[in-house]
Amino acid sequence: MRRKRILWQLYPSYLLVILVSLAAVTWYASRQFRQFYLDRTAADLHARILLVEEEIRRELSAGRDEQTDSFCKKLSRASTRITVILPGGRVVGDTDNPPAEMDNHADRKEIRQALAEGFGRSQRFSHTLREELMYVAVPIEDKQKTIGVLRASIPVTSIDRALAAIQLRIAAAGLVVALFAAGVSWFISRQISWPLEELKHGAERFARGDLAHKLSVEDTREIGALAETMNQMAAELDGRIRDVVSERNQRDAILASMVEGVLAVDAEQHLISLNQAAARMLAVDARKAPGRSLREVVRNRRLQALVDGAFSGGDSLEDDIVLGDPRERFVHANASLLCDADGRRIGVLVVLHDVTELQRVDKIRRDFVANVSHELRTPVTSVKGFVETLLDDAIDKPEDARRFLTIVAQQTDRLSAIIEDLLTLSRIEQDAEKAELAVEDCPLKSVLEAALGVCRNKAARSGVALELSCAEELRAEINPPLLEQAVINLVDNAVNYSGKGSAVDVEAGREDGSVVIRVRDRGCGIPPEHLPRLFERFYRVDKARSRKLGGTGLGLAIVKHIAQAHGGRASVESTPGVGSTFSLHLPGAGSER
Numbered sequence: 001m002r003r004k005r006i007l008w009q010l011y012p013s014y015l016l017v018i019l020v021s022l023a024a025v026t027w028y029a030s031r032q033f034r035q036f037y038l039d040r041t042a043a044d045l046h047a048r049i050l051l052v053e054e055e056i057r058r059e060l061s062a063g064r065d066e067q068t069d070s071f072c073k074k075l076s077r078a079s080t081r082i083t084v085i086l087p088g089g090r091v092v093g094d095t096d097n098p099p100a101e102m103d104n105h106a107d108r109k110e111i112r113q114a115l116a117e118g119f120g121r122s123q124r125f126s127h128t129l130r131e132e133l134m135y136v137a138v139p140i141e142d143k144q145k146t147i148g149v150l151r152a153s154i155p156v157t158s159i160d161r162a163l164a165a166i167q168l169r170i171a172a173a174g175l176v177v178a179l180f181a182a183g184v185s186w187f188i189s190r191q192i193s194w195p196l197e198e199l200k201h202g203a204e205r206f207a208r209g210d211l212a213h214k215l216s217v218e219d220t221r222e223i224g225a226l227a228e229t230m231n232q233m234a235a236e237l238d239g240r241i242r243d244v245v246s247e248r249n250q251r252d253a254i255l256a257s258m259v260e261g262v263l264a265v266d267a268e269q270h271l272i273s274l275n276q277a278a279a280r281m282l283a284v285d286a287r288k289a290p291g292r293s294l295r296e297v298v299r300n301r302r303l304q305a306l307v308d309g310a311f312s313g314g315d316s317l318e319d320d321i322v323l324g325d326p327r328e329r330f331v332h333a334n335a336s337l338l339c340d341a342d343g344r345r346i347g348v349l350v351v352l353h354d355v356t357e358l359q360r361v362d363k364i365r366r367d368f369v370a371n372v373s374h375e376l377r378t379p380v381t382s383v384k385g386f387v388e389t390l391l392d393d394a395i396d397k398p399e400d401a402r403r404f405l406t407i408v409a410q411q412t413d414r415l416s417a418i419i420e421d422l423l424t425l426s427r428i429e430q431d432a433e434k435a436e437l438a439v440e441d442c443p444l445k446s447v448l449e450a451a452l453g454v455c456r457n458k459a460a461r462s463g464v465a466l467e468l469s470c471a472e473e474l475r476a477e478i479n480p481p482l483l484e485q486a487v488i489n490l491v492d493n494a495v496n497y498s499g500k501g502s503a504v505d506v507e508a509g510r511e512d513g514s515v516v517i518r519v520r521d522r523g524c525g526i527p528p529e530h531l532p533r534l535f536e537r538f539y540r541v542d543k544a545r546s547r548k549l550g551g552t553g554l555g556l557a558i559v560k561h562i563a564q565a566h567g568g569r570a571s572v573e574s575t576p577g578v579g580s581t582f583s584l585h586l587p588g589a590g591s592e593r
């Protein structure tokens with residue numbers, strides 16, 4: 001429905017009231033005026049009758065009809081018409097016409113009235129004169145007997161003309177008054193509607209959220225009070241909205257900083273909210289998901305069943321869920337019922353704990369135990385076997401005994417090497433965990449030279465040349481013995497996997513703000529599928545060759561942990577048949593002096 005402006009409701013009604021009252025007053029006044037005028041005219045006619053009554057009575061009582069008529073004719077100079085009628089209705093005298101030609105007047109209203117009541121008055125259109133006339137008639141009495149009726153008449157058209165002129169003037173004056181009243185009522189209407197319009201605009205701004213806007217308080221008591229109340233309401237609302245927003249922000253901040261994923265669904269299982277962690281775990285968009293159905297967004301049967309169970313059972317439930325997108329994640333989920341203040345079930349809250357890392361660590365631990373057991377069992381089985389063989393006679397055959405004991409000694413060395421490497425690893429890990437690794441700013445060249453010194457004999461035996469390229473002034477924040485150990489491991493591997501006559505280069509320098517040590521060989525290289533796992537404990541590309549070379553499978557794991565303990569990392573690039581380059585990236589805290 002189209003609603004009218006208050007101005008257009010007030011103004012026309014004001015105008016209507018003014019015009020109707022003006023018209024009513026004009027109509028009433030002209031009626032009263034006309035009536036007064038007619039009464040005055042009737043009184044005037046009556047007075048004129050009284051003036052001539054005596055003369056007419058005399059002529060009538062004497063029965064002198066002709067004299068009566070001629071007396072009437074004499075009066076014709078006055079504008080009033082005088083007629084004398086006998087009680088039977090016959091006209092005996094008239095100012096204008098010969099009585100003989102005139103009708104019987106017994107049926108005329110004023111005549112009947114005069115005869116019956118002593119005074120008659122009427123007003124009607126005269127077809128003879130073609131205008132409206134007023135008639136006043138009185139009986140003429142002689143000796144208690146009515147001998148005739150004397151009638152005077154006058155046209156009233158002039159009255160109407162005079163009245164019309166007066167009405168016209170009243171109407172003109174009324175029009176002026178109406179125009180003035182229209183102006184005043186327009187002004188008053190605007191005075192009333194303008195503050196209301198202001199309030200309306202203010203309320204619209206409030207509705208758009210601009211609650212800081214202040215309505216100007218009007219002089220009018222009611223509108224001023226309304227404006228004040230609306231201002232108070234807006235301020236109150238603003239305060240409450242601020243509270244709600246800050247509470248929501250706090251809640252969002254808490255939820256966003258939680259490691260656990262939190263999601264809530266309503267009774268129809270539409271997502272009400274979910275935090276960043278939950279969105280990450282479920283691989284959904286945290287902004288787009290709310291409002292959509294859980295079934296459609298997550299598509300995980302076990303999570304769905306958990307939510308269904310919590311909602312229908314009213315209990316807290318938990319389950320381990322595997323989420324597969326984009327990579328497999330293991331999640332421990334707790335679902336509990338959400339109830340409102342009246343205890344009605346309104347939804348379910350699900351808390352998701354990502355246990356993927358725990359599972360991974362647990363798997364690593366299990367694998368490690370299995371690997372260690374496996375690595376230790378081989379030499380122990382071998383030692384046990386040879387010792388038993390020795391005990392069964394072989395001890396009496398010196399040559400066999402020597403050979404077996406040599407093998408036992410080798411296996412014991414191997415056992416001790418494994419244990420030594422494991423201890424080194426655990427020591428580095430502990431130091432790194434406690435951040436207790438003692439580092440100092442020292443020149444790298446001396447450390448690299450010491451490492452190469454350790455490997456030099458073995459390299460010479462294998463016919464491999466060792467080259468070092470490192471600026472004298474290159475320094476880094478390092479733990480020298482550990483870094484030396486890492487470089488020894490890398491150079492030892494490079495020598496082991498290089499062919500006779502090739503060379504191993506050790507280079508150190510600055511790259512993009514960090515210190516990089518590279519050990520490059522031109523050996524057999526490593527197939528790409530092994531590279532991602534190469535730094536894992538006990539990971540070997542060629543197990544038999546590694547064992548034959550006396551490797552424990554822990555060398556590169558130690559290198560990686562030493563790099564990490566320094567706050568850096570280890571990396572490898574390799575091409576089968578061309579060679580491998582192992583790099584140690586150390587943070588660039590050291591400076592060239």
Ligand code: ADP
Nearest residue numbers: 493494497540541542546551552553554555556
């Ligand atoms: P290992 O004691 O067996 O040498 P590492 O952890 O030092 O154990 O090395 C893991 C595996 O990586 C080795 O078994 C070997 O297969 C491979 N490897 C390491 N360094 C090289 C290299 N320079 N060239 C080719 N393969 C290498």
